[in-house]
Amino acid sequence: MAVWDKKILWAVMLVLTGALGQRVNYPDPVLNYPDPVCGVKGSTVLLPCSFTPLKSLYDNRRKVWIKIKIIRVIWCQNHSTCFRSSPYVYDSESNNNNPRYRYLGDKKGKCTLQISDLQKEDDATFRFRMEANNVRGHFTDQSGVRVSVVDQMKIRSSRDDGEFKRGEAVTLNCSAAICTIHQLEVTWFRDGHALSESGPALHLSNLTAKDCGNYTCGLKNNRTLSVPYSLHVEDQMKIRSSRDDGEFKRGEAVTLNCTTSCTIHQLEVTWFRDGHALSETGPALHLSNLTAKNSGNYTCGLKKNNRTLSVPYSLHVEADEEGGGGGLLQIVRLVVGVLLVLFAVILVVCISKRKRAAGLDQTAVGRDGEQEHSDNIYSNDFLQLAEQQGPSSAVEEVSYASVQFTPKKQARPVEEVEDSIIYSSVARTG
Incomplete structure (x- = not known):
């Protein structure tokens, strides 16, 4: 009886040891729930995982020890047990697994899952399940690992504003909204040019004007960048x-x-x-x-x-201009100037015409004077001739001379004057 009690006690201890040793380890467990693994949409994330299966089980019916072997591994999404109709993202026995989910583990102790081209539908809790050659070796860890998907990363500064003096320091942290990207490689840029520094935190000390610019961060090999953070070192504008x-x-x-x-x-x-x-x-x-x-x-x-x-x-x-009519006043001035010029031209023309008319009048007056002088000569000559020839003849000739040489206002043609002179000469010699 003592022998059988000893065997039973050892069997119970082995069973308990196996049950307690069966577990799954996810990254950073806190209160049975790990911190979320953050990822930017379109990026690739890793879910580190390891598991410890049972080594053996005691078969009471057959009274033998059974060696446990893992024959199937599963990753499911938003399901507590990953059993039966649960939505699998990876199944080692399936040939239709989504290529975005890649199993990097094995059936011995590694169960890491890689998710590429992260999408909003991946914002969920993922759990790992192992199945053995004996149903008592099946196990699902219900804690799982939480994945958070964000559209864009964000830069958080150790200072509230982006204004700094020369010689000061600042630390920029690249985060993804609700969590920090700590397990992924982060690339930093200033004004679009990649910096040599990498990692979720960028430390800048002894600031100068050369550190000014717009900083962005992003995951390596991912085109999605954070909103720019403007850093300015004090300098006069x-x-x-x-x-x-x-x-x-x-x-x-x-x-x-x-x-x-x-x-x-x-x-x-x-x-x-x-x-x-x-x-x-x-x-x-x-x-x-x-x-x-x-x-x-x-x-x-x-x-x-x-x-x-x-x-x-x-x-x-x-x-x-006063009254706000500067343009109109300029037009008025231009018009007045043109009118003044026209008036001056007209005045010059009028004066010129008057001078010409005055010149013609003087010429006419001169001719009339000559004509009057000629008539006087003719009259005197005829009077002298009449006195010599007699009264009757004088009266007749004077009357004739008066008719022929009466002064007129208009100037006589030159030809008439010349004819009269000739006539007078003939009359005197006759």
């Missing part, structure tokens, strides 16, 4: 204009750019005119259809950091 000088005419346009040794297109820039904040923000200030109201001293700087204000840029727009 400068304003560059699209025009060399600051003198402008009404209606023209100009663009002012707030620049520094850093790339600041992701930082919020504030603009000022004569010390008063403008509603426009951003590294470029576009001013179109300029008026005198746009004149002033412009400065720019980073929001809530007056130490970065730029040197003032003086912009001057020619003053508006």
Whole structure:
């Protein structure tokens, strides 16, 4: 009896040892539930796993020890036992496994699962199940491993803002929303250029202007990058204009750019005119259809950091005409100028015509004087002749001379004057 009791006791101990030794190990177990394994959509994640099967079982009916051998391994999704109709993602006995799920383990103690091209449907709890050549060797660990899928990664900084002074330090952590990517290789970029540093944390110390830029992070061989994190090391801004000088005419346009040794297109820039904040923000200030109201001293700087204000840029727009009718007044001036020129031309023409008319009148008066003088000569000659020949003859000749040589207002033709002279000569010799 004592012998049989001893055998029974040893059998119970072996069974208990085997049962207690049957387990599955997932990464980082905490309170029987592991931390979630995070992954970005489209990336590849690993679910590290190991298991310990039973070595043997005692068959009470046959009174023999049975060696246990694992003949089937299964990974299921969102099922507590991975049994019967549970949704399998991998089954060692199936030939239709989804190629996105790759089993990297064996049937002896390794059960790691690789998930590639991560999708939203993979945001679930995965469990491993082993089946042996004896049903008492089947086992499913119900704790499982939680997988979280995020659309995009995010950078978290050890400082709330992105403004730093020279010589300071900062640590950037690449995370995936609700969890940290600790088991995957992370690549860092500044302004789109890959950095030599890798890993979920990027440490930057003794900051200078060369560290300025827009930082992004992403998983290696994955095109999905985080939202950019803008880091700026304090430096005075400068304003560059699209025009060399600051003198402008009404209606023209100009663009002012707030620049520094850093790339600041992701930082919020504030603009000022004569010390008063403008509603426009951003590294470029576009001013179109300029008026005198746009004149002033412009400065720019980073929001809530007056130490970065730029040197003032003086912009001057020619003053508006009184009454706002500068353009109309110019037209009126032009019309008046043209009219004055026309008036001057007309006046010159009139004066010229008057001078010509005066010249003609003087010529006519001269001719009339000569004619009158000739008539007087004719009259005197005839009178003398009449006195010599007699009264009757004188009267007759004087009457004739009076008829022939009566002075007229209009100038006589030269030919008539000459004829008269000839006639007078004949009369005197007769």
